[in-house]
Amino acid sequence: MQKNNLNLDENQKLYNVLKEINPSSKKRLSEELFITLRNSILSGELPEGYIFPNEIELCKKLDIGRSTLREAYAPLERLNLICRTKNGTYVNSESEIKNPMNFDLVAKYSHSKDIMEFREIIEVGIAYSAAKNATKDDVKKLESLVKLMKKSFNDPASLTIYDFEFHSELARISGNELFLIALQVVRVSYERFVYNAFKKDLFQQSIEDHLSLIEALRKNDPKMAKTIMRGHLKHIKNVGLLD
Structure with missing residues (x-):
């Protein structure tokens, strides 16, 4: 009985998390579901052994089609985060999830130096490509995110979220879906790293x-963007997070 009650509580947590999803015009609902479920599993919010509600019940609760849910489940299964059987869908055990081929988990436990090197390689390219493709609307979206960052001056947690959204938006503007995926799969480590940076007074810089x-x-100047991104990452290095 206790186990059943636990799963009911976790079901409510799941509903509370998923009902907040508000997909942008740039992202399909199934992608939003995948990202939210993935992050909930990696953070432990949905623990190993958690059994998802059956598809009909979950789709009805979220007011979505079964095809949307299945599209979200598919990459979770490929990443070995969940197991789908005739008897239901559940979160895999930690030992099953920690597979060398599971980049999400490898990234989650990576050293800060590895995350920094990853960013230096990936994000300089993102900035270069984004500058070539940026429109006035793209610039406005980035400006709105910086405004949110400014308002969150005393809140490192919110700053970290808006910072990630800013860099994800750059990846989207680049037009290369692989850039966006690359950032998403290291989100947990990325946000932990950036959170610590903001705690070390990196805000103004x-x-x-x-x-x-x-x-x-705004100038559609890729060389300028590449140089600025390199400098930005150098500033992060200089706060001493890599010791």
Whole structure:
């Protein structure tokens, strides 16, 4: 009985998380579901052995089609985060999830130096491509995110979220879906790393760097964007997070 009650409580947590999803025009609902479920599993919010409600019940609760849910489940299964059987869908055990081929988990436990090197390689390319493709609307979206960052001056957790959204938006603007996926799969480690950076008084420098990146995109100047991104990442290195 206790186990059943536990699963009921976790079901309610799941519903509460998923009902907040508000997909943007750039992202399908199934993608939003996948990202939200993936992050909930990696954070432990949905623990190993958690049994999802049956598809009919879950779809009815979320007011979505079964095809949408199955599209969200498919990449979770490929990442070995869940197991789908005739008897239901459940979260895999930690030992099953920790597979060398599971990049999500490898990234989650990576050293900060590895995350920094990853960012230096990936994000310089993202900035370069984004500057080539940026439109006025793209620039406005980035400006709105910087405004949110400024309002969150004393809140490192919110700053971290808006920072990730800013860099994800750059990846989207680049037009290369692989860039966006690359950032998403290291989100947990990325946000932990950035959170610590903001706690070390990187706020003002980060705002200046983000505004400079926006200016490079406004001018559609890829070389300028690449140089600014390199400098931005160097500033992060200089706060001493890699010791």
